[in-house]
Amino acid sequence: MNMRTLSLAALTLLDVSPAEQVRIAASTGFTGVGIRLLPATPQDPDYHMLGDTPAVRETLAALRDTGIDVTDVEIVRLTPDFALNDTLQTFLETAARLGARQVLVAGNDDNASRSADNLAQLGQAGKAFGLTMNLEPMPWTAVRTLADARRLIAASGQPEVGILIDAMHFWRAGESLATLSQLPESCLNYMQLCDAPAAAPTSEQELIRQAREARNVPGEGGLNLHALMAALPAGLPVSVEVPLSGAQGALPASERARLLFNAARRYLQPTA
Template sequence: MTSRILSLAALTVLELSPPDMVSCAAEAGYSHIGLRLLPATPTEPQHDIVGDTPLLRETLARLADTGVAVSDIEILRLKPETCVADFLPVLETGARLGARDVLVAGNDADPVRLADNFARLCELGAPLNLAMNIEPMPWTEVRNLKDAAALLASANRPANAGVLIDAIHFDRAGCRIEEIAELPEGVLRYAQLCDAPADKPRDIDELLLQARAERMTPGEGGLKLAELLRALPATLPLSIEVPQAALARTVGAVERARRLREASERLLERVFGA
């Protein structure tokens, strides 16, 4: 059993409603959970949880009953047409849930506008004690760690701006382990753990399929997870983000989540010792 915080990411059990995700995390042995308040794609389930809704109140009740804590909320996309102020209800809901981190995607090819909106988002989250974490993804305009570092430098909001490293995106974007040490101190607040085949996808369709629906259990694929984990801060919380759509057809959410937690703990023990 690791002393490091392991959080169950929403994408891992996306078939569940937010309150059921909380119950699933508790049953599967997690202390924390990440909740998706806004869908990442138009085809995903969308839950009426932003604002003082019945679903939010049910989620809060499950958190209180189980003792599970919310680590992060997602996903805020910064697009050319984004009005950052429109995200305030989402951030207020996240703060009410007890979250401290927000996952942000950069979907704007104008670097000046993107940095300005990211800075505004940081300012909006600051009074709520929320940090904005840009997640580099190879199909977005913030593709890699270099792009993320440039965005943070331009936005210049060090108090609550972070970078979120996801193991599969880190590999698929061609990032190097050495780049992690080059990031400003304190910008890594949590990371996402998963595994994937060593061979990189042949096209964008395969890239998106792996990332959104078919990742591998940590320690069972070909990513260089030991090197990545050793390069990250030793106590950095890990969000276990492993969607497995094919397996989900025959194995329930709680059992999948439990297997992933146990595999992640075994991996951490192999890398760092008991």
């Protein structure tokens, strides 16, 4: 039976630099990290992780020193003005230099045809760097559900593009395990584990706030994580994406990482 691996997602410790995230991941038991090369919002910190910067070189050194792998990099948004510009080219080059293989992609364009064309360009560009795109359904974006993701991938003509399952987004979008069972295993490259209150927020603003700032430690919320994990492929890598708030969020970064690693370990066995 395959054992799942645990990676520390970028959003979990976004308050510390990528190099420090790598060192913390190594000291707390994780075998991989996710690295945010581009800020997801204007409010997020920019650690200058594009190109041959001091931050990139420090992160590379930390990866070499610790043996930690880069599970994924983020975030590329399919927006109405998406373009394969110099910034995105440098993003892909940097991702490959860090040893990444997976890229997180968000669908932020209501024009399905244009979005499919852009995903096709992105997928082709990534192949030159050994990178696979992974479309993450989020209930406040243009790609809300697994069905939305499958349609967009089919329209793009890029069947190797993956679908990223996030535990919070999966249940908040009203998905079912039956729908999940219809996904071919080949489109699943890794998943994101977290917990959240069982009752979904009534406003989109609160939905987004919880997702970006206030998730729950696995096992401390109301999501049916055991059923979700049992429905996923046995060896699927797990990225622990849990930005914490309140007293837990005020803990030092290393303590947060250790808390989450210990909580997530119970989900390593696919039959747990």
